[in-house]
Amino acid sequence: MMSWKRLIASMSYALNGIRLAVRHERHMRVHLTATSVVVVAATVFRISKMEWLILLLTIGAVISLEIVNSAIERTVDLVTDEYRPLAKEAKDLAAGAVLVFAMLSVVIGISIFFPYMYVFFKNSLHFHK
Numbered sequence: 001m002m003s004w005k006r007l008i009a010s011m012s013y014a015l016n017g018i019r020l021a022v023r024h025e026r027h028m029r030v031h032l033t034a035t036s037v038v039v040v041a042a043t044v045f046r047i048s049k050m051e052w053l054i055l056l057l058t059i060g061a062v063i064s065l066e067i068v069n070s071a072i073e074r075t076v077d078l079v080t081d082e083y084r085p086l087a088k089e090a091k092d093l094a095a096g097a098v099l100v101f102a103m104l105s106v107v108i109g110i111s112i113f114f115p116y117m118y119v120f121f122k123n124s125l126h127f128h129k
């Protein structure tokens with residue numbers, strides 16, 4: 001059985017990982033900015049519970065993948081600082097994994113928000129007529 005002390009230590013290492021990613025990863029700031037915009041839009045448009053759950057799952061997956069990508073980048077840099085084809089492949093594969101989910105998350109975001117934006121703009125056009 002894991003003691004509470006060890007559990008708390010593991011949690012603090014994991015939180016340190018999140019802090020490192022937020023502080024030092026350029027792409028992470030892009031994800032966090034997109035997340036803030038999406039959360040504000042979701043609140044304003046009062047999206048459904050199911051849409052919130054899909055959104056949260058998508059946000060979590062993109063951010064988690066970005067953190068794993070950063071871990072792989074550091075591991076590769078630890079192994080070599082020379083140009084190595086396998087190092088390139090490892091980094092490009094990890095970046096590819098993030099890109100796949102980031103692109104899908106754009107599709108998911110558009111699918112969720114488009115109907116709300118459509119109604120919003122349609123109503124505001126009627127209002128101005």
Ligand SMILES: Nc1ncnc2c1ncn2[C@@H]1O[C@H](COP(=O)(O)OP(=O)(O)OP(=O)(O)O)[C@@H](O)[C@H]1O
Pocket residue numbers: 025026027073080081082083084085087088089091092095
């Ligand atoms: N040791 C290496 N050998 C061969 N190619 C490498 C090596 N290190 C990096 N690369 C290539 O250069 C690209 C940029 O590498 P870098 O380590 O700067 O990551 P990055 O994708 O720019 O990440 P970030 O934008 O988060 O800094 C990699 O995706 C890879 O294609």
